[in-house]
Amino acid sequence: xxxxxxxxxxxxREGEDAVINCSSSKALYSVHWYxxxxxxxxxxxxxLLKGGEQKGHxxxxxxxxxxxxxxxxxxxxxxxxxxxxxxxxxDQGAQKLVFGQGTRLTIxx
Amino acid sequence: xxxxxxxxxxxxxxxxxxxxxxxxxxxxxxxxxxYKQSAKKPxxxxxxxxxxxxxxxxxxxxxxxxxxxxSSHLFLHLHTLQPEDSALYLCASSQDGSPxxxxxxxxxxxxxxx
Numbered sequence: 001x002x003x004x005x006x007x008x009x010x011x012x013r014e015g016e017d018a019v020i021n022c023s024s025s026k027a028l029y030s031v032h033w034y035x036x037x038x039x040x041x042x043x044x045x046x047x048l049l050k051g052g053e054q055k056g057h058x059x060x061x062x063x064x065x066x067x068x069x070x071x072x073x074x075x076x077x078x079x080x081x082x083x084x085x086x087x088x089x090x091d092q093g094a095q096k097l098v099f100g101q102g103t104r105l106t107i108x109x
Numbered sequence: 110x111x112x113x114x115x116x117x118x119x120x121x122x123x124x125x126x127x128x129x130x131x132x133x134x135x136x137x138x139x140x141x142x143x144y145k146q147s148a149k150k151p152x153x154x155x156x157x158x159x160x161x162x163x164x165x166x167x168x169x170x171x172x173x174x175x176x177x178x179x180s181s182h183l184f185l186h187l188h189t190l191q192p193e194d195s196a197l198y199l200c201a202s203s204q205d206g207s208p209x210x211x212x213x214x215x216x217x218x219x220x221x222x223x
Contacts (some may be wrong), residue, residue, distance in 0.1 A: 041214040091208035
């Protein structure tokens with residue numbers, strides 16, 4: 001079952017904050033977050049394992065609420081380099097990742 | 110540099126052609142994946158190999174045939190493709206085939222079927 005990401009697209013000015021959500025109708029064991037810039041490979045950002053732990057590095061962090069079967073990615077004080085499409089990949093217990101449709105983030109100066 | 114390379118980067122082929130996509134990983138990983146990425150669709154897993162054995166075949170048509178001769182190389186053999194097979198084909202690798210490990214993606218092969 002494909003997780004649902006929201007919003008589908010967001011436009012920000014440099015320095016503003018953003019939240020991207022990933023919701024599943026099935027129980028989740030872990031959630032991955034990836035960013036893909038146009039014409040490039042998706043790049044791993046972080047993985048959140050069952051246990052509700054919050055992770056982060058620099059100004060990008062994420063949380064995982066296993067009871068609500070959802071994860072959120074937080075981008076603080078966004079930089080131009082944060083532009084791209086963000087994907088969540090969910091482990092629903094079938095030994096593979098199922099990806100959301102992506103959220104396109106545009107950061108303007 | 111992600112450590113995963115793919116060739117060719119672009120490929121145009123007719124529906125009667127036979128071609129192969131190649132992926133190589135330099136990360137010492139034990140699992141490799143093929144994904145299909147179409148416009149406005151999520152990443153679709155096609156095949157997973159772990160320690161050179163196929164562990165997942167996600168209901169992919171037989172016109173796509175994977176081959177994993179060793180843990181560093183992965184091929185996708187293509188024959189009698191349809192125009193709807195046009196997409197970006199991404200290769201990825203991870204420490205092992207379980208979803209608990211991050212995946213490292215190659216730059217992809219942009220395939221156009223005419």
